[in-house]
Amino acid sequence: MSSLPLDPSAGGGRFPGFDVMGQEKHWDEVTSAVVVSRLGMPPDIRFFNAAEEATATALCDQLLDQREPPRVPVVNMVDARLAEDQTDGWHYEGMAPDGQSWRDSLSALDEDAMAHSGCAFAEAAWETQTAILQAVQDLGSEDWHGIPASRVWSLWTRYACTAFYSHPWAWEEIGFAGPAYPRGYKNIGVNKLEPFEVADAHPAQDPLRKGTS
Amino acid sequence: MNRVRERNESAWLLPAGPGINHRLRDDMRIFDDSDEVDVVIVGCGAGGSTMAQRLARAGWSVVAMDAGPFWDPEKDWVSDEAGSHHLYWTEPRVIGGADPVPLGSNNSGRGVGGSMIHYAGYAPRFHPSDFRIHSTDGVGADWPLEYNDLKPYYADIEEELPVAGDDWPWGDPHSYPQRPHPVSGNGDMFLRGALACGITAKVGPVAISNGRFGNRPHCIYRGFCLQGCKVNAKASPLITHIPDALAHGAEVRADSMVTRIEVDEHTGKATGVHYNRRGRQRFQQAKTVVVAGYSIETPRLLLNSTSTRFPEGLCNDFDLVGRYLMVQGAPQTAGRFDDEVRMFKAPPPEVSTEEFYETDPSKDYKRGFSIQTVSPLPITWAEHVAAQGHWGAGLRQYMSDYVHWSCLGALCEFLPLPENRVVLSSELDRHGLPVAQFNYSRCENDRALMKAAQSVMEEMLKAAGADEVITINRYAHLVGGARMGADEHSGVVDGDCRSFAVPNLYITDGSVLPTEGSANPALTIMAIAARVADRMSTGNHATQGGRS
Numbered sequence: 001m002s003s004l005p006l007d008p009s010a011g012g013g014r015f016p017g018f019d020v021m022g023q024e025k026h027w028d029e030v031t032s033a034v035v036v037s038r039l040g041m042p043p044d045i046r047f048f049n050a051a052e053e054a055t056a057t058a059l060c061d062q063l064l065d066q067r068e069p070p071r072v073p074v075v076n077m078v079d080a081r082l083a084e085d086q087t088d089g090w091h092y093e094g095m096a097p098d099g100q101s102w103r104d105s106l107s108a109l110d111e112d113a114m115a116h117s118g119c120a121f122a123e124a125a126w127e128t129q130t131a132i133l134q135a136v137q138d139l140g141s142e143d144w145h146g147i148p149a150s151r152v153w154s155l156w157t158r159y160a161c162t163a164f165y166s167h168p169w170a171w172e173e174i175g176f177a178g179p180a181y182p183r184g185y186k187n188i189g190v191n192k193l194e195p196f197e198v199a200d201a202h203p204a205q206d207p208l209r210k211g212t213s
Numbered sequence: 214m215n216r217v218r219e220r221n222e223s224a225w226l227l228p229a230g231p232g233i234n235h236r237l238r239d240d241m242r243i244f245d246d247s248d249e250v251d252v253v254i255v256g257c258g259a260g261g262s263t264m265a266q267r268l269a270r271a272g273w274s275v276v277a278m279d280a281g282p283f284w285d286p287e288k289d290w291v292s293d294e295a296g297s298h299h300l301y302w303t304e305p306r307v308i309g310g311a312d313p314v315p316l317g318s319n320n321s322g323r324g325v326g327g328s329m330i331h332y333a334g335y336a337p338r339f340h341p342s343d344f345r346i347h348s349t350d351g352v353g354a355d356w357p358l359e360y361n362d363l364k365p366y367y368a369d370i371e372e373e374l375p376v377a378g379d380d381w382p383w384g385d386p387h388s389y390p391q392r393p394h395p396v397s398g399n400g401d402m403f404l405r406g407a408l409a410c411g412i413t414a415k416v417g418p419v420a421i422s423n424g425r426f427g428n429r430p431h432c433i434y435r436g437f438c439l440q441g442c443k444v445n446a447k448a449s450p451l452i453t454h455i456p457d458a459l460a461h462g463a464e465v466r467a468d469s470m471v472t473r474i475e476v477d478e479h480t481g482k483a484t485g486v487h488y489n490r491r492g493r494q495r496f497q498q499a500k501t502v503v504v505a506g507y508s509i510e511t512p513r514l515l516l517n518s519t520s521t522r523f524p525e526g527l528c529n530d531f532d533l534v535g536r537y538l539m540v541q542g543a544p545q546t547a548g549r550f551d552d553e554v555r556m557f558k559a560p561p562p563e564v565s566t567e568e569f570y571e572t573d574p575s576k577d578y579k580r581g582f583s584i585q586t587v588s589p590l591p592i593t594w595a596e597h598v599a600a601q602g603h604w605g606a607g608l609r610q611y612m613s614d615y616v617h618w619s620c621l622g623a624l625c626e627f628l629p630l631p632e633n634r635v636v637l638s639s640e641l642d643r644h645g646l647p648v649a650q651f652n653y654s655r656c657e658n659d660r661a662l663m664k665a666a667q668s669v670m671e672e673m674l675k676a677a678g679a680d681e682v683i684t685i686n687r688y689a690h691l692v693g694g695a696r697m698g699a700d701e702h703s704g705v706v707d708g709d710c711r712s713f714a715v716p717n718l719y720i721t722d723g724s725v726l727p728t729e730g731s732a733n734p735a736l737t738i739m740a741i742a743a744r745v746a747d748r749m750s751t752g753n754h755a756t757q758g759g760r761s
Contacts, residue, residue, distance in 0.1 A: 090316040
């Protein structure tokens with residue numbers, strides 16, 4: 001089982017030996033097929049053009065802090081949803097439907113990067129990208145390229161988080177066992193674990209109490 | 214035979230264990246478009262399915278349409294969050310107003326069973342006070358019904374789902390047909406916090422079978438209630454009312470998007486519905502039309518059904534269609550414990566309190582809120598964490614702490630306001646029909662309730678031992694949009710859900726609710742539908758369409 005590179009000081013290694021896919025034999029076939037497909041070859045990029053793919057990749061790497069391989073193929077998963085118009089079932093008045101909003105916002109990121117450092121967003125240094133994104137988030141409900149920044153931010157994070165936290169590698173990082181059918185859970189309650197669950201090795205590593213781990 | 218089975222045999226018509234009764238579906242009666250059926254029902258959710266079952270039992274010929282699929286839970290649903298996207302209504306819709314309300318996975322289902330396929334399973338009753346808040350609190354509207362009109366139907370539906378929970382001390386005190394479920398880590402934290410704060414909390418009420426019910430199995434506590442219950446333990450009309458409807462000769466016509474209701478210009482009566490099935494435009498004749506498309510699609514269908522007589526939309530003579538649409542304020546507060554809570558284990562709906570449901574004269578706001586356990590799975594939890602502003606490395610670190618968090622949610626009673634409404638957008642769907650635009654803005658009372666609910670949840674979690682709490686503001690549950698009223702100037706339908714404008718047109722879904730209380734609406738929608746069907750079929754109500 002591959003695992004995502006995440007330093008212990010940043011929340012990595014909290015569930016040593018926890019193996020989500022090791023439980024696959026206990027899942028129903030339909031669920032298994034859906035989850036296993038996320039571990040196979042990622043879907044080809046169909047929605048984004050090459051420039052958009054580059055920008056979207058850099059954006060998704062930033063949003064989920066995926067600096068090095070192996071990575072959850074977030075951009076392919078986002079692209080697949082947009083290609084299939086698998087939206088959340090709504091868009092804001094005054095903002096284009098999701099697909100067009102992704103295109104518009106990626107091109108706006110490139111504009112920001114060009115103004116900031118004279119290159120496309122994907123070509124900018126990691127720290128520069130981070131600063132550009134932080135500036136967008138800091139705008140809150142103020143406009144960014146004509147759209148309230150918080151709505152663009154929500155579009156990005158909704159799609160990116162849905163992709164990332166649907167992946168078994170991400171589940172292992174957070175101690176979530178994934179599908180639970182038809183077996184269900186037998187040991188429910190505070191501090192109660194199933195035999196296949198792994199207790200948090202750093203229970204005091206509260207992100208709110210920095211330096212106590 | 215027990216009493217429930219005499220009234221509704223659905224749970225006994227299912228196979229023992231998970232799955233559907235394929236035989237019942239294969240043998241389903243099929244009507245022709247040219248058969249003038251006694252009733253065509255638009256939408257197979259809480260309201261539509263209950264109507265179909267009751268009227269089919271009463272001997273009516275019934276065609277119940279749904280825009281989405283006729284689910285087979287074993288094949289169509291997965292025990293997975295992202296893989297359950299197809300359970301939601303994701304056709305295009307536009308949201309506007311000062312506080313736009315996200316739709317889709319948040320509150321809109323599709324397919325046979327409707328939003329009850331992905332609701333958590335809470336099934337509380339409304340309180341008697343809910344039916345007259347204008348008289349007693351000077352806000353909102355009074356219903357043309359009293360609590361006692363619905364009471365016997367509440368009890369019937371609670372038996373049919375069935376509902377499990379402690380004896381209920383709030384509103385009209387009552388007990389439940391099934392005993393409360395055991396609680397998980399999240400429910401335990403709720404109970405600990407409530408006890409420490411002196412707040413009464415009770416386990417339930419959840420429409421999840423605690424023990425075998427008919428052929429339906431016991432809950433297995435897998436935690437994926439919001440992704441559709443593959444177990445057949447959580448109640449939805451797909452398993453609680455549709456099987457009995459089929460056994461009594463109803464046709465469920467899935468994948469059928471109703472686009473317009475036809476009204477005869479001379480008689481003023483509805484004659485049937487236009488619908489699109491597999492790309493073909495068709496027309497089903499019917500003596501009575503029942504609309505149960507919920508708070509967005511019901512108004513949209515009426516507004517799209519224009520004619521010479523109804524140039525502004527069907528039943529819209531007084532510009533009421535689409536108005537007074539409500540959502541509940543649903544702030545979600547989470548607390549962090551050194552203990553492992555693992556809130557994803559067990560159903561999200563476990564424990565609730567209605568201690569703050571009624572107007573408290575010492576507060577500067579009217580009406581109140583309820584508090585319940587909610588247990589977000591990783592993707593929804595990531596949204597909660599991202600809403601705090603975390604992203605990148607901060608988000609990953611926060612998420613790695615998932616097993617330590619407990620999460621509560623409130624339902625705040627927002628007031629019905631005329632400008633909160635569905636209108637038609639200039640955007641078209643793939644049928645070429647204008648899509649719905651839903652505009653929403655909160656009032657001062659709404660904001661005060663959300664703040665109050667958040668502070669109670671924070672207090673409870675801290676009292677349970679949480680060292681930090683974080684809150685995300687969200688909205689839940691749609692109701693209203695085609696409300697019932699005493700007359701045509703105050704409502705689209707009367708207390709029997711019959712439209713004022715068209716005598717053989719009924720609306721029996723959440724859109725008829727004049728107020729929303731702090732209760733999850735599913736049980737009330739089903740109880741209203743059961744009452745309407747009862748009155749239609751026993752002749753208590755002079756139906757002008759109806760059975761031939």
